[in-house]
Amino acid sequence: MTALASLTNHQVRLAQRLVGAPTRDNWSFTTEPVQEPAEGGVLVKTLALSLDPAMRGWMNEGKSYIPPVGIGEVMRAGGIGRVVASKNPAFAVGDTVSGGLGVQEYLLIPQDQINRNGLFRIDLRAGSLTQWLNVLGMPGMTGYFGLMDVGQPKPGETVVISGAAGAVGQTVGQIARIKGCRVVGIAGGQAKCDWVVKELGFDACIDYKAGDVKAGLKEHCPKGVDVYFDNVGGEILDAVLARLARGARIIICGAISQYNNTTPVQGPKNYLSLLVNRARMEGIVVFDYADRYPVAVAEMAGYLKDGRMKSREDVVAGGVAAFPEALAKLFTGENFGKLVLQVASE
Amino acid sequence: MTALASLTNHQVRLAQRLVGAPTRDNWSFTTEPVQEPAEGGVLVKTLALSLDPAMRGWMNEGKSYIPPVGIGEVMRAGGIGRVVASKNPAFAVGDTVSGGLGVQEYLLIPQDQINRNGLFRIDLRAGSLTQWLNVLGMPGMTGYFGLMDVGQPKPGETVVISGAAGAVGQTVGQIARIKGCRVVGIAGGQAKCDWVVKELGFDACIDYKAGDVKAGLKEHCPKGVDVYFDNVGGEILDAVLARLARGARIIICGAISQYNNTTPVQGPKNYLSLLVNRARMEGIVVFDYADRYPVAVAEMAGYLKDGRMKSREDVVAGGVAAFPEALAKLFTGENFGKLVLQVASE
The missing domain is CATH 3.40.50.720 (NAD(P)-binding Rossmann-like Domain)
Structure with missing residues (x-):
């Protein structure tokens, strides 16, 4: 655990609101030291992030189905990560989890924000890591x-x-x-x-x-x-x-x-x-359907297993630094399959 | 019944398709002798016609929820009329009826078209003649x-x-x-x-x-x-x-x-x-709800009777000759309440 203090968390923050297509200028790149979780908290290392059209909406000011990302805040993103430190009995070091990780390499989640974050353990036997951002996500x-x-x-x-x-x-x-x-x-x-x-x-x-x-x-x-x-x-x-x-x-x-x-x-x-x-x-x-996700995941995992359903992901390497260019692919139609940003290999 | 032969039916027909708001030029005015119904048929004298925004759509060519009115055809219109001759046991002379009468003074309906026309007897105790074109229509x-x-x-x-x-x-x-x-x-x-x-x-x-x-x-x-x-x-x-x-x-x-x-x-x-x-x-x-009209009519007639519901009709006099100008009122917003064209007093 002592190794954590030597780690740096690279982050991508929304630097300014925008008109039109997002470019690199809309983002700022920051670093923070990685910290130990407090009692009840969890530290998650980001493995992969989901890049979605909805992100464009979150960048706008104004009323929508969820609040916009604030200027200076880490960009919102769903992702898959690994628990690297835990003071919460529900999560063990090594668990693979899905949740609102944000465009950053590490997320420290205090106990009182675990539910709001939507963090949950995933089972890689049901689908691969990228499938958990795609058909199972x-x-x-x-x-x-x-x-x-x-x-x-x-x-x-x-x-x-x-x-x-x-x-x-x-x-x-x-x-x-x-x-x-x-x-x-x-x-x-x-x-x-x-x-x-x-x-x-x-x-x-x-x-x-x-x-x-x-x-x-x-x-x-x-x-x-x-x-x-x-x-x-x-x-x-x-x-x-x-x-x-x-x-x-x-x-x-x-x-x-x-x-x-x-x-x-x-x-x-x-x-x-x-x-x-x-x-x-x-x-x-x-x-709105969150309470029924497990039912749908089980049905789709079955289809993946018996071969009736396939999935294709377009995985972009380069870590969080590559986020701006990766996101742009969505709006040009350049991506082919679910767009995923790989942040760490393990 | 011999008097029928001396009567003339004045009609308004769609003369041409149009762009924009309808004007008098879009219509032609024709006359026909009134004829006796054949076995099973009914002759209806138009008392009042319903003028509706939907009429504008019927004047256009092309697919819609019902076929357009053809060039040269009598303009489609729902109305209230009186049976003036009948060779059908379901309708007696003097019955007040509602149906697709068209913009004309008389409609001769052969037996095989009575259902398609939607002709049915109305009860003036449930509502007035103009109410039957409004809340009950x-x-x-x-x-x-x-x-x-x-x-x-x-x-x-x-x-x-x-x-x-x-x-x-x-x-x-x-x-x-x-x-x-x-x-x-x-x-x-x-x-x-x-x-x-x-x-x-x-x-x-x-x-x-x-x-x-x-x-x-x-x-x-x-x-x-x-x-x-x-x-x-x-x-x-x-x-x-x-x-x-x-x-x-x-x-x-x-x-x-x-x-x-x-x-x-x-x-x-x-x-x-x-x-x-x-x-x-x-x-x-x-x-689509035709089979449930009677239920709705009964409910609304109840509201009219106990005073919970009021209705207002904007009745334009002048008979079928006044149809073009009366229709135009709908699109200027000039009408106040349900627009009705009075065609005959009894």
Whole structure:
């Protein structure tokens, strides 16, 4: 334990609010000595961090589903870590844990913040470390509860997913397939489209960079779209709205096409299709389902084990110093699979 | 019965499709001799016609919840009429009926079209002739099922209604009040606002012509909006989206602010409030509830009888020749209460 005092914690803090896409200038890089936990506390060493579109929202001022990250605060991030010191009986040195670690190498959590942090032990037999940030983590939970609780797909229905090769999208599409739906993805580029069709078993995938999404929807959704899981907003949301089946459900999970806008958000001009088709558009925030995560994790771990579900992570090396450039990949669509920042190897 | 042959049926037909607001040029005026019904048929004399925002949509080409009115066809309209000749045992001469009469003075309905037309006998003890086009008619049914089935208001919740003094709006607001909700209307002009507050018992009304709807919502909905019944779309929908309570429900009933647009529909740029607030936006088409109309009519007739519900109709005289100018009142917001075109006195 005495070795801890010699360690340095490298951190990435939000330096300023921003307009448009985040750049290196939005961040400051700080160091702190690593400290022993007090009674009841835990010290966690970050192994990997989850990089998510939602981070862009947390950087903005103003009311949202959780408070924004304050200027000068360590950037919020979920991650997987290892307990390196513990004065809490619930956590032993060597435990692998998931929680709100922040973009930093170490997190000291006092006893009274363990619950608020959402820290819990994970079982690497259920899935790999990066899978715990993907299908077994927040993206997987978002996909699972968004699709099942809000989308309520029935066998034989057509489910369309934008950001299909992303962390949430790959989970949604595979669950929909397992539940007996016709699954059509929308993704950027032939490689992503090939992957979701050939590897994940989607029925079709529309490459929005290559052509007309409307034409693709017409071809691949001849009976209309029953469930649309929207991660992107913008033009693609409008194209799907124009193709809804009667009684369709749209899950609003995000709008990555709009997050870096310097102009106002583009509202879905085809929203009156909701009226014509008696359809529903509903938002989801994953934290509302926290008490049911274990059930979803168990179901998905089963699918991973029996091979019905695959997962793909895009792991960026370089530690916390590489965070700004890694995050930017999300908004260019450059990442392929769940974007993970590797912070330490063990 | 021999007198029928001497009668002329004046009709209004859709002469051309249009961009923007309808004018007299969009219509042609024709006459036909009135004919005896064949075996099983009914001849109905139009007494009053319902003029509705939905008519603007029926004038457009293209897919909607019902087919458009064809060029040269008699304009579709719901109305109340009197049976003047019948060879059908279900209808007697003198019966008052409601159905899809069209903008014309007489409608001859062959036996095989009676069901499709939606023709049914009405009971003038339940409500007056114009009330049967208002709270007991399509607008009332739309308000009732939109609010109750889609909005699912709970006592104590805040319900906001745009087009509050209109046919649907007045019904929705009064039902919400009866169900124990806090009711806030949005209407154009002091007279309409005063009426919904003083006469209909709304808790407040925001005059969108006089000032800032956002400020009004902040003042009158301090805990946010739980249910929003949207008849107008546009800026007002956006203002309400910015003020949603957690778990809010938005009923998309119409978008009169957008129907005469010559530019694309203005999509709700604040739609991501659905995500932040785990809220829902859902469309309603009244015809889906046809099998439950009698239940709703009975409930509302009870409210009319015991005085808990009032209704206001704006009756325009002048017969079918006055149809073009009467319809235009809807889109200028000039009408005050349910707009009705009187076609014959008896």
